[in-house]
Amino acid sequence: MKITFPHMGNIYIAGKAFLEALGQEVIPPPRCSRRTLELGIKHSPETICLPLKIMIGNFIESIEKGADTILLVGSCGPCRFGFYSILEEGILRDLGYDVEFIVYEPIGEGINKLKENVFKTLNITNIGEVLKAARLGWRLIHKADQITELANETRAYAKDSSRVDLIINNYHRKVEQVFGEEEMMDLMDKTINSLNKVERKKNYEPIRIGLIGEIYTLIEPFVNFDIERRLGHMGVLVEKSLTPTIWLDHHVLKFPFGSRNEKEKHRLARPYLKTLVGGHGRETVGAAIGYEKRGFDGAIQLLPLNCMPEIVAKPILNRINRDLEFPIMTLILDEMTGEAGFITRLEAFVDLLNRRREEDSVV
């Protein structure tokens, strides 16, 4: 069994080390590229949302490298994501690829099936080992996220922000060479060390922007034109409202109650939206209010074209923008989005936030 999974930001780093530590053979998905996207567009239904298209590209590229098993997380509504597995399976079968799909469906769909799938993919035989594996996975994801965050912070404060890119590029290169948990942790610690050594500006108060919106677009730099890095180089401190760590904490670790962080977003969203709307629509609304309360300068919503929950969130964000005088910009992403226009809008937004600060300091 040669396992692969969709490429989503830094998840492949933790996923690779995790599965290797459990004795599985892993084909980590190659990082997303123009080719990934083109393969995806060619073979996916035209009207499906962007994440599925990229995943199809990921799978084809992994299969080319020898993968025969695809690991996925499922869902049962209300959003389209729940149908990804059935559509993807159909597409790959039509292309003549004989791969096995293993989908971790929510517990509500039947605990036995889930157990069977977990045991099979993780190469383990009892619940005790599951817990051990889960702790390991958690440590890895957590640390991978920590690096992403530290890199973002360092970029904003760095005297020379290009140093951060050098360190991160080096880290990504080495990820592919190391094997298993220990070597990965070691590499991660070294990376953290180097990031901490980057020289920072003194007495600098960066503009702070919260990134909100659909989870895949938030996490995967290829689809969001590397928004975190770009803002970092503009001296902006960015925070993402959703990361793999936040997702795992809410859906797995604190199951079935949910994490404090996400419940707080629901609480904040209440005056504007009281119920779920699928995907992370409600969390997007709550996160926007949260960033306003924490004194951020603004927020950016990432919306993959035609994403249903984020479209529901959009008029609500417009309203929050008016009510709280909190700048929120929506960026729509799809395969046709041009990079140049995207960057122009980012720069204009940062300019706006800078001007607002100056005006405030005059008053």
Add this chain to the structure above:
Amino acid sequence: MKDKVGIPRGMFYYDYYILWENFFNNLGVEIVLSPETNKDILDKGVHACVDEACLPVKVFHGHVDYLKDRVDYIFIPKFISVYRREYCCPKHLGLPDMVRHSMKGLPELIKPKVDLKKSNRDMKRAIIHTGKYFNKSAGAAIKAFNKAQNRFQRYMESIRQGAMPIHGIKYDEYNPSQILLLGHSYNIYDRYINMGIVDKLRANDAGVITVEMLDTHTMRKHTSGLSKRIFWTHGQRIVGGAFALMDEGLIDGIIYISSFGCGMDSVLMELTERRAKKLGIPFTILTIDEQTGEAGINTRIEAFLDMLKWRSKDEDNLPTHGEYIHSR
């Protein structure tokens, strides 16, 4: 003075209006229904609603706009789930929220939450909630609803006999070709946004079937073979209905009407088209949005019907039987 409740003629109006109408009538509440969609309503909707939304949601905003100065309340239920373990589209889940945050000067919205995901009991809460606006006791509200429900069941029965929802036109018994008109109720039955496609098909001697005419049990049975249960109730109806009619060989072709950017359709079209391809049943998609022109739609329909005619003429001497003819 009697309170007036506005009901926008959009979205689930096409599914549940008869139920709502009877319910409010039984409560002694006066209803104001917005007129059939027209250019003005569409324009107002497009203006009020966020650009990214699908056509039916925009049209719905237009109907709300029409009603807002004419009534004391507007009725926009929040449809989360109408069936155990299933959901409605995220935009139905957020419909009252989208409306209330996009539009100014609205009267009070009555927006009972309908969430039958866990059990049918939640319906009661929604009924009592609505009754309270008109000072009705829980008992009175429930009684009014049950009576309306009975009436609604009879109406559903007549649809299964082949009557078209809302307009109540019976479909013709015999026709050279039977077309399954597939898609969301508000795309199929709103004659303005689909440019009267039902009449157009009939004028061309085609019979029209819609999935609302089938019974739920049959539809559910036909999707049970999929590796994933269809957790959208209205999607289940579309896929299940199409599968049932295709599997039983009751239709000659399928026209899927989809609003541009509909997230649910991207999945449903793929599932139904895949099956149609396999069975060699002609399948075509008409995408509608606020810019769709009537001429284009006419051409597409005529071409599709011509293809069907040509196909049936050649049926007897078709070289490879069941050869796949696909138009898109």
